[in-house]
Amino acid sequence: xxxxxxxxxxxxxxxxxxxxxxxxxxxxxxxxxxxxxxxxxxxxxxxxxxxxxxxxxxxxxxxxxxxxxxxxxxxxxxxx
Numbered sequence: 001x002x003x004x005x006x007x008x009x010x011x012x013x014x015x016x017x018x019x020x021x022x023x024x025x026x027x028x029x030x031x032x033x034x035x036x037x038x039x040x041x042x043x044x045x046x047x048x049x050x051x052x053x054x055x056x057x058x059x060x061x062x063x064x065x066x067x068x069x070x071x072x073x074x075x076x077x078x079x080x
Contacts, residue, residue, distance in 0.1 A: 035077055044069045 035043075047069035048062075055061060074080055 040073060040077065043073045047073055 044066065048065040051065040051068050052061065055065075
């Protein structure tokens with residue numbers, strides 16, 4: 001990881017599991033309101049990190065990564 005990234009690998013491992021696992025499944029089962037705004041934003045941030053990682057953290061794509069992540073998380077949560 002580069003110095004610019006303040007999220008540690010440990011935090012990402014647990015965050016990634018929540019972003020792609022139980023929180024999303026719970027959101028699907030119980031509806032849109034089961035995931036708080038803060039949790040949704042954290043899920044988006046984790047997904048955006050992985051989008052950036054996939055590109056090798058090349059600068060200048062931060063907004064693109066965030067928007068892609070936001071669309072995916074909203075889709076998973078049924079907030080399209």
